[in-house]
Amino acid sequence: MxxxxxxxxxxxxxxxxxxxxxxxxxxxxxxxxxxxxxxxxxxxxxxxxxxxxxxxxxxxxxxxxxxxxxxxxxxxxxxxxxxxxxxxxxxxxxxxxxxxxxxxxxxxxxxxxxxxxxxxxxxxxxxxxxxxxxxxxxxxxxxxxxxxxxxxxxxxxxxxxxxxxxxxxxxxxxNHVAREHEWAEKARAGDPHYKAYFHIYPDRTQPDAFEATLPEVFPDFAPGNFTWDEAAGGWVWTTFNTYQWDVNWSNxxxxxxxxxxxxxxxxxxxxxxxxxxxxxxxxxxxxxxxxxxxxxxxxxxxxxxxxxxxxxxxxxxxxxxxxxxxxxxxxxxxxxxxxxxxxxHNSLMVQLWSSLASRDTTLFREALQAFPPKPATATWGLYARCHDDIGWAISDEDATRAGLDGDAHRRFLSDFYSGTFPGTFARGMVFQYNPATGDRRISGMAASLAGLEAALETGDEVGISTSIARLRMLHAVVLGFGGVPLVYMGDELAMLNDYSFEWVPEHAADNRWVHRPLMDWALAEQARDDVNSPAGRMYAWLQKLVQARAATPHLHASVESRAVHSPDNRVLLLRRDHPMGVMLGVYNFSHEDVSFPTWALREHLGEQAEDRLSGGRLTFARPTLRLEPYRAMWLTEL
Known part of the structure; x- marks a missing residue:
């Protein structure tokens, strides 16, 4: 009381x-x-x-x-x-x-x-x-x-x-404020009250002791974690950039x-x-x-x-x-x-692109199964891509359980999505290469990473359709996982990389601006008027996903999605146990037709199910079910 x-x-x-x-x-x-x-x-x-x-x-x-x-x-x-x-x-x-x-x-x-x-x-x-x-x-x-x-x-x-x-x-x-923030300006002017708002050291003794165990966030353009400031008379903790002063939360x-x-x-x-x-x-x-x-x-x-x-x-x-x-x-x-x-849920994004490149969901399943359960009152923010780069946050432990070498797989993904791997469909850019660790993060719009940019350049109609199918499947996983799906501007229209960032002085050194384009309102109009264009197909699919999601109570975020065994590693199965019944997400990460054994669906759903995406009913009497390339289904018990 x-x-x-x-x-x-x-x-x-x-x-x-x-x-x-x-x-x-x-x-x-x-x-x-x-x-x-x-x-x-x-x-x-x-x-x-x-x-x-x-x-x-x-x-x-x-x-x-x-x-x-x-x-x-x-x-x-x-x-x-x-x-x-x-x-x-x-x-x-x-x-x-x-x-x-x-x-x-x-x-x-x-x-x-x-x-x-x-x-x-x-x-x-x-x-x-x-x-x-x-x-x-x-x-x-x-x-x-x-x-x-x-x-x-x-x-x-x-x-x-x-x-x-x-x-x-x-x-x-x-974590930090700009060096020009009022607090920092007063600290630089010598006000002891505001100097105590920051981590400022008179010499390198303490900074060097901290640096022994600190990583570098931006090794390319902001190496180290401390910056000398003449006005403040000391070394200021600056984790991200020299102009971002870390504040002292112990105060x-x-x-x-x-x-x-x-x-x-x-x-x-x-x-x-x-x-x-x-x-x-x-x-x-x-x-x-x-x-x-x-x-x-x-x-x-x-x-x-x-x-x-x-x-x-x-x-x-x-x-x-x-x-x-x-x-x-x-x-x-x-x-x-x-x-x-x-x-x-950054891991979900990473595993989406990993499985899309490898056409194998084993690592995806292993990573999700190792995830600790969240509180039922909390929710995930889910996305196919974000404003930031894609860092290959794949643990060696998860990779080993999936039969992979973690370092080799991370290198493969960086090669694949930077466009250097033979046969890749992706158009991305390497962000913040760290030669000490071999870390290479990736920038790029979802559509360019999924192959649409390359297909449009060559007029490859099959490639265009395939890249749209990849994007549709990725978003089906995101909206069908349970949480708050986050659509990053332009992905609903399958917008491509914007290379004009190189001509903007304040953006040129940071290629993440390649996936922060200006909104293409003409393309938005085209998407509404021409449902057969790439933008139209993507926009219409997203609207369909949103409507199906709103009508599916099984997707309330208090329930967790669990990765369950799939007899075909090209197919990801995500199960949700809701009071309304079981929901099973079925996702083919392959460019091939998959004859999927129906026993693997019956053991979760019984003899029949409804596909919330197509609106159709399925009976699992036959031994296999055909899954077209990049097919997505949200199956619920009847």
Whole structure:
């Protein structure tokens, strides 16, 4: 129970008894999580920090708009809103999608055409001028990039989106700020209060000790993890780029600042925060300074405090880490269901492209079977590709169980998708080659990686159809896995690589811009008018997938997809055990017809099943079922 003295003191902060009751009930519900988490991280400093946080929370609660308060109540009544089968995400850069925030407001009909309910606009808070890591070097968390509009424009867009049942998702960069951020400027000016917001060392002693166990994120253009700053008079921790200063989360003032930012943006209408680079926020000597236990206590504290003020808000962890570490970002043991509500299933993306190249799903199955189960209250963010590169996050252990050499398979995938492997269909680019490790990540639009670019260049009609079939199958897996499917702008139209990035000075050194094109609105019109064009075929298929998904309760994200044995390694079988019955996803990753034994379907579904994608009914009386190349089926029990 909430301490009586504290409750009495807090009641004086309210003019309305109902508001007081609401705040105190939520504080009673989430206060223990908040206090315990703060104590675990900050020890004796926790009580003073809590007093300051309550002041921040009360201010935000009083300033929360009425329509967002109603949304809070609705979400408390439906806490599984992110897990619903009709939840579809769309991800875009504001300027590349529609010019600015006002332009996005004019494209809501397009988003409705895809049944979008979750719109992630990539970094739009004010970044530093010049190079800014695609917007992830934030100079001001309370301002919008000037060419995109104002904070009032953001609030207006959020209101319009809410009116259409669409949640606004924004990035919150937790690990670092731009060197030009107010905190960093004050630190460089010698203010000791703000110098304590960062990791600054007078000489190389400590940096060299840390470097002994730290990896390099961008070895090509940002080697090392520390940068000398003359004004600050020291070596500053800069994990990602010299102009991105890592903040010091061991300082409780940093925690208070970020909670204030979260609640400010939540009151502007942000419903989901993508917690960028969250794995890096706690530093520990002798480790890689990733995935440290304090990260999860900090996330739990931020979530608890946010739930007290704005329970409609959800957290999504941007943690591109090994599965054994990833599960902790959704909550394990003491943190079960108490940290982020959502996390990226990066492994799914990696295995999709791996199986597409090898035409074998053994590794896919082994990797999924080794995945720890997530909390039933959490969900995955799922995608065929993202704004980032594809790093071949394939463990040697998974590879060995699949009968592969991990290093050799990773080299094969880099060769295949960079277009150098004999017979490849892919057109991708190598990103961040690390000669020390042999690591070669890949950039490229999904359609170019799936073969459409090469087929169009040669006028190969069979190749065009085959590449579209590959894309359709990949998206069927994503939408049929159970989570929030994330469609990255342009993939719904099978858009190709955009090589014009090389002519933009701030983009030229980063070939990930090859898969961050300007939206082709003429192609979007063509897709609606010509269903036989590549864009038309892809767009129509995605609409069909979305409609089938919304009508399939088995895809509620509280249920996990399990990879089960397949008698043909070209075919992936994903089983979901839902109260409505079993669902079996069947996916042929081969360019060949497969005569698939029906006994392998009967043992999961019985003698008959419905294919939710075709609408047809199947009877498994014959010994085999023909699966055309890249065929996808969502089978449910009759």
């Amino acid at each position: 909430l301490h009586t003295e504290l409750a009495s003191r807090l009641r004086t902060a309210f003019d309305d008894d109902r508001d007081a009751g609401t705040f105190l009930l939520r504080l009673e519900r989430y206060g223990a999580d908040l206090v315990e988490s703060l104590e675990q991280v900050y020890g004796d400093q926790a009580p003073a920090l809590l007093d300051g946080l309550i002041e921040v929370m009360l201010h935000a609660f009083h300033n929360r708009p009425a329509d967002l308060r109603r949304l809070d109540e609705a979400r408390l009544l439906r806490p599984d809103w992110l897990q619903s089968p009709d939840m579809i995400g769309y991800v875009a850069y504001t300027d590349r999608f529609a010019g600015d925030l006002q332009g996005v407001r004019g494209k809501l009909d397009y988003l409705r055409g895809l049944s979008v309910k979750y719109l992630h606009l990539m970094p739009l808070l004010k970044p530093r001028d010049g190079e800014n890591d695609g917007g992830y070097a934030v100079q001001d968390y309370r301002s919008v990039r000037s060419d995109l509009g104002s904070m009032d424009d953001l609030s207006a867009l959020a209101r319009d989106l809410r009116g259409q049942g669409i949640s606004l998702v924004l990035d919150l960069v937790l 409780p003032d940093v925690f208070r600042e970020f909670l204030d930012i979260i609640l400010y943006l939540a009151n502007r209408g942000v419903e989901v925060f993508r917690l960028d680079a969250i794995a890096f926020i706690w530093k520990r000597l002798g480790t890689d300074s990733q995935n440290q236990p304090e990260v999860h206590w900090l996330t739990r504290a931020l979530r608890a405090a946010t739930r007290i003020v704005a329970p409609a808000v959800a957290f999504k962890a941007e943690a591109i880490v090994a599965p054994a570490q990833l599960i902790h970002y959704l909550g394990s043991r003491a943190h079960h269901g108490k940290v982020s509500d959502m996390a990226y």
